[in-house]
Amino acid sequence: MPNIMLKTKFIVANETGILQLQDLARRTIAERLFAQTEATELEKYIESRYNTQTIISGLNDFSNQCIVVYSDDKPAGFAYFSDNGQKPDFLQEKRTKHLAQFEILDVFKNTGAAEILLEKCIYLSKAYHALWFEEPVNNPMSELFKSHGFVIEKPANPMSGLPVQSALLVKYF
Numbered sequence: 266m267p268n269i270m271l272k273t274k275f276i277v278a279n280e281t282g283i284l285q286l287q288d289l290a291r292r293t294i295a296e297r298l299f300a301q302t303e304a305t306e307l308e309k310y311i312e313s314r315y316n317t318q319t320i321i322s323g324l325n326d327f328s329n330q331c332i333v334v335y336s337d338d339k340p341a342g343f344a345y346f347s348d349n350g351q352k353p354d355f356l357q358e359k360r361t362k363h364l365a366q367f368e369i370l371d372v373f374k375n376t377g378a379a380e381i382l383l384e385k386c387i388y389l390s391k392a393y394h395a396l397w398f399e400e401p402v403n404n405p406m407s408e409l410f411k412s413h414g415f416v417i418e419k420p421a422n423p424m425s426g427l428p429v430q431s432a433l434l435v436k437y438f
Contacts (some may be wrong), residue, residue, distance in 0.1 A: 288331070360392075361396060391438055402430040410434055418435050
């Protein structure tokens, strides 16, 4: 395998960052969820979360962060943290970090990009009691999450606005 350069960067609410996040979101979410939901429903889901105004608003909120992972300077995926919203009841008494979205393009799944991005997410969350997120059941990256200490706590049906079976994954610190 050729030597691949992997790096992560925080995204800011400028034109380049917004367009990059929109493109990554559209491609990764479509790859991952296309077979599990109708195309029109998936398009509405992506548009409601990744339109320009929502991204600007989200990135300008200091309780949100977005990190993009690059493989040889090509955007390979992203992680989006948000401290807004309702955390699960069993985590109410704990200081937690919510990983709202973790996406890697299929073409970069075997390059180490997912591992680098997940390790960055864990590193940024170590000051908390737990890092949690919701993922579709049967996620191909489940083994990666488990190998980094995440446990499946319980099902959460349906996944944030889509009729997709999901589960809550938590890494306790």
